[in-house]
Amino acid sequence: MRPEVGTILGLSVQKLALGITQEGAAFAQGTVGLLATVLGLAAKEYERGADIRFTENREIRALFAELAPSVGNATLRAELTQAAVTSDPSLRISDLNSANYALRDLLTRLLIDAEEHGALHAQKRIWAVLKALAERRLVQLGP
Amino acid sequence: MNELEDKLAGYLRGKLAAPDLTVAGLSRIPGGASRETYRFRARYSERGKHVDRGLILRRDPPASLIETERSTEYRAYSAFHKLGLPVPEPIALELGSAALERPFFIMAEVENCTTGGIMSPEPYGEHRQRVGRQFYSVLGKIAAADPKAIGLGDFEGAKAVREAARHEVARWEKVIDEDELEPQPIVRAALRWLKRHPPPPAQKISVVHGDYRTGNFLVDDNGEIRAILDWEMSHLGDPLEDLAWAIDPLWAGADPARPGGMLPRAEAIRIWEEESGLKAEPKALHWWEIFASLKGAAIWISAAREYDEGRNIDPINAFSGWYCLSFHNRVLAERLAAEIGA
Numbered sequence: 001m002r003p004e005v006g007t008i009l010g011l012s013v014q015k016l017a018l019g020i021t022q023e024g025a026a027f028a029q030g031t032v033g034l035l036a037t038v039l040g041l042a043a044k045e046y047e048r049g050a051d052i053r054f055t056e057n058r059e060i061r062a063l064f065a066e067l068a069p070s071v072g073n074a075t076l077r078a079e080l081t082q083a084a085v086t087s088d089p090s091l092r093i094s095d096l097n098s099a100n101y102a103l104r105d106l107l108t109r110l111l112i113d114a115e116e117h118g119a120l121h122a123q124k125r126i127w128a129v130l131k132a133l134a135e136r137r138l139v140q141l142g143p
Numbered sequence: 144m145n146e147l148e149d150k151l152a153g154y155l156r157g158k159l160a161a162p163d164l165t166v167a168g169l170s171r172i173p174g175g176a177s178r179e180t181y182r183f184r185a186r187y188s189e190r191g192k193h194v195d196r197g198l199i200l201r202r203d204p205p206a207s208l209i210e211t212e213r214s215t216e217y218r219a220y221s222a223f224h225k226l227g228l229p230v231p232e233p234i235a236l237e238l239g240s241a242a243l244e245r246p247f248f249i250m251a252e253v254e255n256c257t258t259g260g261i262m263s264p265e266p267y268g269e270h271r272q273r274v275g276r277q278f279y280s281v282l283g284k285i286a287a288a289d290p291k292a293i294g295l296g297d298f299e300g301a302k303a304v305r306e307a308a309r310h311e312v313a314r315w316e317k318v319i320d321e322d323e324l325e326p327q328p329i330v331r332a333a334l335r336w337l338k339r340h341p342p343p344p345a346q347k348i349s350v351v352h353g354d355y356r357t358g359n360f361l362v363d364d365n366g367e368i369r370a371i372l373d374w375e376m377s378h379l380g381d382p383l384e385d386l387a388w389a390i391d392p393l394w395a396g397a398d399p400a401r402p403g404g405m406l407p408r409a410e411a412i413r414i415w416e417e418e419s420g421l422k423a424e425p426k427a428l429h430w431w432e433i434f435a436s437l438k439g440a441a442i443w444i445s446a447a448r449e450y451d452e453g454r455n456i457d458p459i460n461a462f463s464g465w466y467c468l469s470f471h472n473r474v475l476a477e478r479l480a481a482e483i484g485a
């Protein structure tokens with residue numbers, strides 16, 4: 001989730017401290033309302049961010065373990081097999097992201113391979129994971 | 144703000160040949176993420192009469208969300224205002240930086256109106272039917288217009304009916320390539336799907352508004368649409384692009400069956416078809432609907448980067464990068480998974 005929570009907090013402070021007073025009342029009112037919304041979302045992300053990434057990484061690795069044996073491309077198969085047994089070094093967002101970006105890149109390559117070879121079962125399994133990923137990361141407004 | 148007021152008054156005195164012109168009440172208002180928008184009043188004498196007129200200034204920001212041709216929006220306003228569509232009267236365009244430090248244009252303010260909120264479950268309340276009929280009727284008229292006949296034949300975009308889809312996919316893929324901050328497997332899958340399943344050629348090349356949706360037009364208290372706004376992404380292309388964007392679920396409020404919080408989908412399409420004289424062939428519209436969510440994702444990816452790198456720290460960019468992108472990612476995942484029965 002970019003921008004990350006830390007970036008949002010820092011830039012919100014910067015906006016409040018430096019930017020809003022120059023904008024005039026009507027615009028500033030809108031900006032403050034938006035800041036409140038964004039900070040509310042950041043609070044939710046603070047709570048769920050590590051869990052989302054941890055769960056996503058675990059599910060992608062499990063998918064790689066399941067599908068790697070059926071991948072014909074030896075290089076890709078080896079990368080999938082290797083990635084399937086990796087683990088997250090810590091629950092820091094930066095560590096989880098680093099692993100997550102690598103896994104998502106590999107997931108894209110796996111999907112392309114499945115598309116190119118007409119591997120429908122693999123595509124369906126990948127899309128099940130992608131749908132879950134999108135659902136989990138969906139940002140909800142309101143309480 | 145006083146310095147900008149003075150500069151603006153100086154510019155308009157010359158432009159309107161009104162040496163006694165004064166500018167009052169200049170204040171920034173929300174409106175379009177790619178331009179700074181200000182409301183003000185211009186007071187001056189004209190043929191012996193006192194004029195007190197509300198105007199809008201749209202100025203380039205230091206960094207823009209989506210890079211758009213500066214004259215595009217002004218030329219679109221001019222062309223469709225002449226055609227009698229509800230758009231604000233354009234007053235002046237300045238492409239240089241001498242007058243107000245950055246390029247800008249000025250148009251008439253359409254007063255006593257509101258925009259519907261895209262997050263509101265009922266953006267138009269009791270007027271939703273009336274507003275919806277006008278909304279899709281005006282969009283049909285935009286689609287029906289001949290770009291060359293209204294002076295916009297040289298607009299950026301596709302020049303041939305077979306190019307429209309490919310041109311737009313390439314345009315937004317470039318944005319994603321340049322601005323992606325983290326891997327986007329769903330967005331990348333959408334790009335591949337769009338390329339592998341091209342839609343039928345466009346029925347005609349039209350002016351595409353580019354951001355025709357709830358929240359981008361002004362409505363008065365009687366439910367009358369008074370002004371279609373934010374033409375900065377307008378271009379030449381397949382008119383189905385605008386229709387698909389207008390009915391995208393992001394603007395649905397609480398009810399996906401009533402896109403934009405206005406009419407039921409089928410009625411919206413019927414009105415558009417009647418007014419445009421074109422057909423919204425389901426297969427073609429389906430492709431453009433997936434494209435609409437991809438285009439949305441590209442815009443939100445770009446917004447997130449602007450914000451993340453501190454070039455534009457308006458919180459709307461953080462909101463877009465989180466809420467809107469996650470929304471369109473889910474829409475794309477559902478639609479693309481459905482394509483293979485997943």
